[in-house]
Amino acid sequence: MQPSPAEIARTLAAGHLPAVAHIACRPGPIPVRHVTDGQGRVLLLVPAEGTLAVALRPQDGNDDTALVLDIRDVPPMATSPSLGRVWVSGWAAKLSGDEARAAALDYADTDACGDLLDIGESQELYRMEVAEVRYERNEKLVEVDPDDYAEAAPDPLRTVEFDLIADLADHHVAEMSDYVRRQLGKNAKPGDEPKVVRMDRYGFMVRMGARSARLAFPRPVTDRHDLAHLLHPILCRRCCDPAT
Known part of the structure; x- marks a missing residue:
């Protein structure tokens, strides 16, 4: 979407x-x-x-x-x-x-x-x-x-889009990279470092070198708090994995 x-x-x-x-x-x-x-x-x-x-x-x-x-x-x-x-x-x-x-x-x-x-x-x-x-x-x-x-x-994330992308780049590079690679599967190439470059209520766009891809959220988000709730399992896999 x-x-x-x-x-x-x-x-x-x-x-x-x-x-x-x-x-x-x-x-x-x-x-x-x-x-x-x-x-x-x-x-x-x-x-x-x-x-x-x-x-x-x-x-x-x-x-x-x-x-x-x-x-x-x-x-x-x-x-x-x-x-x-x-x-x-x-x-x-x-x-x-x-x-x-x-x-x-x-x-x-x-x-x-x-x-x-x-x-x-x-x-x-x-x-x-x-x-x-x-x-x-x-x-x-x-x-x-x-x-x-x-x-x-209007998109509820537009006014905080810069803050959200900056936070992911500053604090969650490894987690987002792992998540993007899992979603892309065989389309992810070795050496590519996915970077989130846009975000809206439906998902986000990542850039990997000269390529880009759009990944959708499971559902549209309603605000920044809702987005944080949705991203928590992605950014905190260890704390959400019962095996760890």
Whole structure:
């Protein structure tokens, strides 16, 4: 098993990666702070007097502004492959009153930054209704259904992926190497030293010289604690083996 394009798009758009906005009839691209709420809608936190706020002001009597959010993956390690790039398109409208307060709470679930306290003064909050999602990886472009995107969940390990891979590299090289070799069987070549380079809820990717392989977990994991529970028999074989 591995993440679907919709799941990867939700993971990239979640708000943990840098993004730029391309706004219709405006110079750009413009860097933007954002997160996505539980439905995948984009929330934009915007300085009230900044370039982005000016660009987002509706024209011709409209209540919203068309834009495209462009987000590229930042791999956790220099040797890690990129998950690609996602473009999320839609219409953004400024929020106020109860809507702004509710959206600020949604924003804080991902990024509890102090600027949320200044919404309505030095900061503005916009919500973008998603109309189109495109995901690109290795020069292959996939059109993601907006409903599939909305129903997908961001990967729970993305924000701690670097820490997890670094911990395995620092403390569990031998155990992971043994585990990978057992899983690969005859496909494991002498002299290859498997290194974990990516990890998600479904499994992890290892690199062995010029080759790479993806190994699946027995089931999708729900969070870091669940992953630790699942990996415990792998990383602590001696303590789990009744013969030792």
